[in-house]
Amino acid sequence: MKQNRKGRAIYVLIWVLAFALVNYPIGAWASNKLEPYILGLPFSVCYFWVAYTLLILAGVLLAWKAMRD
Numbered sequence: 398m399k400q401n402r403k404g405r406a407i408y409v410l411i412w413v414l415a416f417a418l419v420n421y422p423i424g425a426w427a428s429n430k431l432e433p434y435i436l437g438l439p440f441s442v443c444y445f446w447v448a449y450t451l452l453i454l455a456g457v458l459l460a461w462k463a464m465r466d
Contacts, residue, residue, distance in 0.1 A: 408459040415452040419445065
């Protein structure tokens with residue numbers, strides 16, 4: 398039981414950090430760059446692509462962990 402709470406807490410922390418990456422002020426500060434280009438896309442597009450992917454994966458893992466236990 399103790400391990401389940403610790404695992405949930407880690408997933409919640411990852412989700413909160415990922416959520417902070419896509420919201421003001423961190424998201425606005427970090428994504429306010431057009432240079433450099435990554436894979437032919439501006440940095441801001443790649444930043445939000447990676448940040449939202451992390452947010453979605455963390456949410457799915459959190460839901461899976463909560464439903465499983």
